[in-house]
Amino acid sequence: MTLVFKNVPAQVCDNCGEAYVDEQVSGQILSAAEEAARYGVQVDIREFIATPAWAIKNISEVT
Numbered sequence: 502m503t504l505v506f507k508n509v510p511a512q513v514c515d516n517c518g519e520a521y522v523d524e525q526v527s528g529q530i531l532s533a534a535e536e537a538a539r540y541g542v543q544v545d546i547r548e549f550i551a552t553p554a555w556a557i558k559n560i561s562e563v564t
């Protein structure tokens with residue numbers, strides 16, 4: 502499966518200039534990838550849309 506996210510918000514390290522994504526963003530990408538795998542997606546290109554805080558709260562209450 503190839504899952505491409507565009508416009509992922511990245512932080513840039515002040516020391517070495519390396520770009521990285523924070524835990525919430527990487528977690529959201531991971532769960533999107535797991536969902537896509539369940540639906541049999543082979544190739545998908547999508548724009549990253551941050552999950553609002555209230556939705557994260559709802560998700561954690563459901564699970």
Ligand SMILES: [Zn+2]
Pocket residue numbers: 514515516517518519
């Ligand atoms: Zn660094």
